[in-house]
Amino acid sequence: MKKYLKHIITTLFIVSSLAVIANDDRFEKANRYYTENQYEEAIEAYEEILKSGVESSYVYYNLGNAYYRQGLLPSAILNYERALLLTPHDRDIRHNLNLAYSQITDKIEPVGEFFLARWFSNLRNNTDSDTWAIISIVSFILFLAGLLFYFFAKTILVRKLTFFLAVLAVLASGITFAFSNNQKHRLINRNRAIVFSPSVTVRSAPEAGGTELFVLHEGTRVKILQTIGHWLEVEIEDGNVGWIHASHLEVI
Known part of the structure; x- marks a missing residue:
């Protein structure tokens, strides 16, 4: 609540x-x-x-x-x-x-995503966190109303119908609340960043002497996995992972 x-x-x-x-x-x-x-x-x-x-x-x-x-x-x-x-x-x-x-240097092919996860992601992005929260609250109220009608209904047909609608409402409330919570989590815990240096070498360890793995260019988005001092372990969309100094990135 x-x-x-x-x-x-x-x-x-x-x-x-x-x-x-x-x-x-x-x-x-x-x-x-x-x-x-x-x-x-x-x-x-x-x-x-x-x-x-x-x-x-x-x-x-x-x-x-x-x-x-x-x-x-x-x-x-x-x-x-x-x-x-x-x-x-x-x-x-x-x-x-x-x-x-489309105008940046790096063209990174993302790792394939399970179609159901992609479908839920697209559905979640149809509106914002607060709208999903409102829908969730309304659905929960409908669930309570459905239970009330179920207990006081006089016929079996009405009881079955209201029970079915109550189940749908509570499922909708749970799913939309999960959507809202996910989006709110992304807003609060921002773990993605943009490369701002013209080019930066991604290394195998959080130190300047780490092995050079690959090079990224300005405008590329990365996911931050962890932080050690001024170094960030990042993952790019094709799944490759490495370390970048924080001075080369700006957190979204």
Whole structure:
């Protein structure tokens, strides 16, 4: 129940944040800079909004667009990824992110994913964490209502129907809560990063003298597995693993 309340509070906070942004003169000024092709000024204005503590997919997305217009692909990708974390169902963000990835040096073929896992992942990304939480709560309420009707129904047919609907509702509540929790976990425990150095050698050990395994270039996304000092063990999409100094990466 506490998790449900946390999701509700987070949803209200996000809604209020969007309202603040919609009425924020700084956001309007940044958008004006962007439409007038003053991308450096737009970048500075969007960054200033983020530094003030406001986190919004709209700001990240527009900032990513401004960086893209400047030809700064790593920064564009970083902000598109951050925007996608907040609104994983947004097709415009995903389209621009894929466009930016198509222009980086490294073309890494991902490891094949079981079709059922891929289907659940796509389903989960149809909306954001807070919407899934609301659906989960509504489904649980329907489950309780179904039980109430089941116990007080006078006919066997109605009892069977309400029991079946209650089972469906509690399954839907569990699945959607799992979706919400997964997305919230990704937001809080960010374990993916973007390479910002023009090129970096991935090594076999967390030290400069480690064996050279392969080279990555700016804009490539990696998954962080563990941290030792200033070194990060990372995994790329084809399954290869190695160590990179933290100075070469920016966490999404």
